[in-house]
Amino acid sequence: MRCRRLALGLGFCLLLGTALCFLWVYVENWLPFSYVPYYLPCPEIFNMQLQYKGEKPFQPVTGSLYPQPKLLEQRPAELLALTPWLAPIVSEGTFNPELLHHIYQPLNLTIGVTVFAVGKYTGFLQHFLESAERFFMQGYRVRYYIFTDDPAAIPQVPLGPGRLLSTIPIQKQARWEEISTRRMEQISRHIAERAHWEVDYIFCLNVDMVFRNPWGPETLGDLVAAIHPGYYAVPRQQFPYERRRISTAFVADGEGDFYYGGAVFGGRVASVYEFTRGCHMAILADKANGIMAAWQEESHLNRRFLSHKPSKVLSPEYLWDGRKPQPPSLKLIRFSTLDKATSWLRS
Amino acid sequence: ELFLQTAERYFMVGHRVTYYVFTDRPADVPSVPLAEGRQLVVLEVRNYARWQEVSMHRMEMISNFSRQRFLREVDYLVCVDVDMKFSDQVGVEILSPLFGTLHPSFFRAPRESFTYERRPQSQAYIPRDEGDFYYAGGFFGGSVAEVLRLTSACHQAMVVNQANGIEAVWHDESHLNRYFVYHKPTKVLSPEYLWDEQMLQRPPFLKRLRYVAVPKNHAEIRH
Numbered sequence: 128m129r130c131r132r133l134a135l136g137l138g139f140c141l142l143l144g145t146a147l148c149f150l151w152v153y154v155e156n157w158l159p160f161s162y163v164p165y166y167l168p169c170p171e172i173f174n175m176q177l178q179y180k181g182e183k184p185f186q187p188v189t190g191s192l193y194p195q196p197k198l199l200e201q202r203p204a205e206l207l208a209l210t211p212w213l214a215p216i217v218s219e220g221t222f223n224p225e226l227l228h229h230i231y232q233p234l235n236l237t238i239g240v241t242v243f244a245v246g247k248y249t250g251f252l253q254h255f256l257e258s259a260e261r262f263f264m265q266g267y268r269v270r271y272y273i274f275t276d277d278p279a280a281i282p283q284v285p286l287g288p289g290r291l292l293s294t295i296p297i298q299k300q301a302r303w304e305e306i307s308t309r310r311m312e313q314i315s316r317h318i319a320e321r322a323h324w325e326v327d328y329i330f331c332l333n334v335d336m337v338f339r340n341p342w343g344p345e346t347l348g349d350l351v352a353a354i355h356p357g358y359y360a361v362p363r364q365q366f367p368y369e370r371r372r373i374s375t376a377f378v379a380d381g382e383g384d385f386y387y388g389g390a391v392f393g394g395r396v397a398s399v400y401e402f403t404r405g406c407h408m409a410i411l412a413d414k415a416n417g418i419m420a421a422w423q424e425e426s427h428l429n430r431r432f433l434s435h436k437p438s439k440v441l442s443p444e445y446l447w448d449g450r451k452p453q454p455p456s457l458k459l460i461r462f463s464t465l466d467k468a469t470s471w472l473r474s
Numbered sequence: 475e476l477f478l479q480t481a482e483r484y485f486m487v488g489h490r491v492t493y494y495v496f497t498d499r500p501a502d503v504p505s506v507p508l509a510e511g512r513q514l515v516v517l518e519v520r521n522y523a524r525w526q527e528v529s530m531h532r533m534e535m536i537s538n539f540s541r542q543r544f545l546r547e548v549d550y551l552v553c554v555d556v557d558m559k560f561s562d563q564v565g566v567e568i569l570s571p572l573f574g575t576l577h578p579s580f581f582r583a584p585r586e587s588f589t590y591e592r593r594p595q596s597q598a599y600i601p602r603d604e605g606d607f608y609y610a611g612g613f614f615g616g617s618v619a620e621v622l623r624l625t626s627a628c629h630q631a632m633v634v635n636q637a638n639g640i641e642a643v644w645h646d647e648s649h650l651n652r653y654f655v656y657h658k659p660t661k662v663l664s665p666e667y668l669w670d671e672q673m674l675q676r677p678p679f680l681k682r683l684r685y686v687a688v689p690k691n692h693a694e695i696r697h
Binding site: 192195196198199213230 | 582585
């Protein structure tokens with residue numbers, strides 16, 4: 128009699144234990160992730176492993192006719208075409224757009240663009256998107272990701288075939304420096320959660336700019352940086368790097384290749400993820416030490432590009448300051464600032 | 475022996491290197507002392523009656539062994555001629571998914587005078603208004619996956635040619651050149667990386683000669 132009751136009791140406990148285990152696992156997966164203070168990195172999100180998307184093999188380039196490349200003819204008085212680490216520096220005259228189109232078009236790539244339009248900056252979207260529709264990656268699938276605090280303010284710009292726009296709602300921050308700096312975190316998060324499923328390459332661009340000439344597959348590469356228009360002819364000691372040793376963005380006097388602009392960077396989606404994540408970590412470390420780098424995330428971007436060299440560099444044609452006169456060495460300005468009075472925007 | 479000795483001195487110094495030596499005479503492979511992290515693997519293969527066949531079958535052999543072993547054993551494959559020696563540094567600057575080397579005799583020439591295969595019936599045919607450079611058959615490479623694709627494609631093309639009773643004018647080099655017209659290499663090496671001092675006068679802009687031909691008696695070797 129007692130044996131049976133004991134057996135029954137044990138069996139019931141076992142059943143209850145198993146049921147509790149299942150319930151625990153279920154609940155654990157169902158509970159939404161609870162908020163962690165901003166300054167503490169959360170391992171779940173920031174260490175997301177991206178799914179491996181297989182490398183696309185080179186497709187044969189079918190009969191495209193063009194003049195023979197000349198090994199011995201130097202391009203007179205032109206920009207450097209190759210960095211010391213053998214990355215191409217892209218400018219008009221270094222590439223054949225039709226040939227590149229022949230090579231890249233069959234790969235069926237999707238190019239993502241992240242752009243932040245917070246507060247009054249939504250006013251720039253009309254010109255940005257209209258010019259992008261005219262000049263950016265014509266003939267390719269494009270996905271615009273507009274990060275904004277005011278989705279209603281996004282203008283209705285007609286998009287060409289294969290081109291889509293997504294709105295990513297974000298919170299507006301009190302200071303414009305905060306808005307700027309948070310971009311690295313938001314981009315890396317967005318890539319991990321969404322973009323890496325949807326695009327092959329991604330560019331992170333400033334919104335207060337306009338495309339003026341074609342921007343095509345010559346810009347595609349594993350990790351792409353653009354040279355800042357204000358510093359391309361300036362010695363490295365005068366680059367506005369962060370010079371305080373305490374900052375993670377510190378660059379010493381004798382170091383530096385180019386001063387890259389924070390308004391344009393991009394590459395393969397997995398590489399941009401690693402890049403933005405690295406920048407964000409460095410920004411967090413500075414934040415913990417109560418310091419903000421001289422040019423916000425642009426300082427961190429420059430620090431990172433120093434140790435993780437870009438595989439391709441875009442000449443200032445791809446990031447120009449509309450207020451500066453066009454020098455003879457730059458043949459074709461493709462992307463430049465829209466004139467704006469900064470003070471009213473940042474109020 | 476000279477190839478291996480000079481390779482030990484100049485080729486990818488400080489990196490892990492595996493020499494894959496294809497030969498029909500394993501006993502004749504010299505024992506050259508190798509630095510740490512470097513090894514030599516002898517792959518026994520058959521000989522062919524004509525030197526042209528030996529040259530062309532390289533594509534077949536490389537593609538077979540790539541599939542069977544190289545994919546698992548190495549990251550990059552560099553395919554070079556043996557009748558050469560290294561005379562200056564050849565390092566990681568050459569590495570890329572797919573690279574070719576400019577043939578030292580044609581880097582100044584207009585494309586119409588490249589010795590491409592010009593017969594349309596041949597699988598290696600390249601029309602007169604196409605072609606970027608004339609690449610040398612003696613120095614090419616890349617990631618194992620890309621080299622596998624290249625050598626398989628060339629081998630297939632040669633099989634078709636053989637079935638049609640035609641042999642490309644410069645054998646495997648013709649097929650390599652055709653492949654590179656339609657599958658552009660991601661990196662191109664200057665003639666510094668393949669030179670012949672006896673045949674060619676060295677121009678001033680060639681700052682270093684890194685890999686050069688060893689003078690040889692053709693008749694004696696090809697018997």
